[in-house]
Amino acid sequence: MSEPPGLTVAAPEAPPADKPSKPLTAQRVLPLRRPGRWIATAVVLILVAQFVHGLTTNPFYQWDRFGYWFLRPNILDGLLITLEVAAYSAVLGLLGGILLALARLSKSPVLRAVSWTYVWALRSIPLIVVLLFLYNFSALYKTLSVGVPFGPAFFSFDESKLATDMAVAVIGLSLNEAAYAAEVVRGGILSVDQGQHEAAAALGLPKTYQFTRIVFPQALRSITPNYVNQLIGLIKSTSLVFYVSLLDLFGTAQSMGSTYPGDIVPLLLVATVWYLILTSVVSVIQFYVERYFARGATRSLPPTPLQKLRTGLTDLRARIRREAAV
Numbered sequence: 001m002s003e004p005p006g007l008t009v010a011a012p013e014a015p016p017a018d019k020p021s022k023p024l025t026a027q028r029v030l031p032l033r034r035p036g037r038w039i040a041t042a043v044v045l046i047l048v049a050q051f052v053h054g055l056t057t058n059p060f061y062q063w064d065r066f067g068y069w070f071l072r073p074n075i076l077d078g079l080l081i082t083l084e085v086a087a088y089s090a091v092l093g094l095l096g097g098i099l100l101a102l103a104r105l106s107k108s109p110v111l112r113a114v115s116w117t118y119v120w121a122l123r124s125i126p127l128i129v130v131l132l133f134l135y136n137f138s139a140l141y142k143t144l145s146v147g148v149p150f151g152p153a154f155f156s157f158d159e160s161k162l163a164t165d166m167a168v169a170v171i172g173l174s175l176n177e178a179a180y181a182a183e184v185v186r187g188g189i190l191s192v193d194q195g196q197h198e199a200a201a202a203l204g205l206p207k208t209y210q211f212t213r214i215v216f217p218q219a220l221r222s223i224t225p226n227y228v229n230q231l232i233g234l235i236k237s238t239s240l241v242f243y244v245s246l247l248d249l250f251g252t253a254q255s256m257g258s259t260y261p262g263d264i265v266p267l268l269l270v271a272t273v274w275y276l277i278l279t280s281v282v283s284v285i286q287f288y289v290e291r292y293f294a295r296g297a298t299r300s301l302p303p304t305p306l307q308k309l310r311t312g313l314t315d316l317r318a319r320i321r322r323e324a325a326v
Helices: 037-055 063-070 073-105 108-123 127-135 165-191 194-202 209-246 249-259 261-293 305-325
Strands: 143-145 153-158
Touching: 037 249, 037 305, 063 305, 073 108, 073 165, 073 209, 073 261, 108 165, 108 261, 165 249, 194 209, 209 261, 249 261, 261 305
Parallel strands: none
Antiparallel strands: 143 153
């Protein structure tokens, strides 16, 4: 078909050649912007800064008196009593909890009933009531004897001579702690896969060996965090032994506050900081104990704080080098 005279048809332009793009290795990957996260972080940092500023500048806290009392010998003596009571009660409570848990899991209906009743009763009665009852136990029973029920006694002894303030505090806390530890241990044992029990039984291993070498080490992975939580509660519960005439950390601070009414707030802060230090130490120990029992259960052990710091510094150096290269 011929074109009309006077008209020319322009040839279609060739598409422009694609501009050469940068290689993928030279392209910069921009991170996803998250303004909400930055706003929340800024708000939290402002609130924390205001809290710290008010805590340090408020004259009501009397930080000079806090520094005076923090390492006084009477405070340290009370701290030592707190540590002794907590240590003895933690060990005895855990041992009692293991026995109660085994009794609860046994096939004997008598042991199961006694264990369940003990746990139910001690978890229902407030700890302060248990301590006060034990403190006044000598008023109920002048002497204790061992012998045939409803029959002759082989020997007897005066209860008031054995029940010192330290003994009353340790026994009361241990009895209370054993009830809670029993449920922690029982839950840990039940968390072990049933196949482990069956495999141990198929090998013909004694029951004691099965429990101590196969079942209980695996149960400790579940028991450790829960019992450490109980242990932290136990450390704070030692403040109640003040009501049975034992001057622990809190009791010493309370007693000194009665002698020096103007220093009540600094003394309470001293006790608070020492409790924070004790629970922090227990939390650090918990991390390493959990890391130890995690061997074989995870592909890699969780990094320690020092390892996290080294990894963070290495990543920061690498990021600085990449930024400088760009």
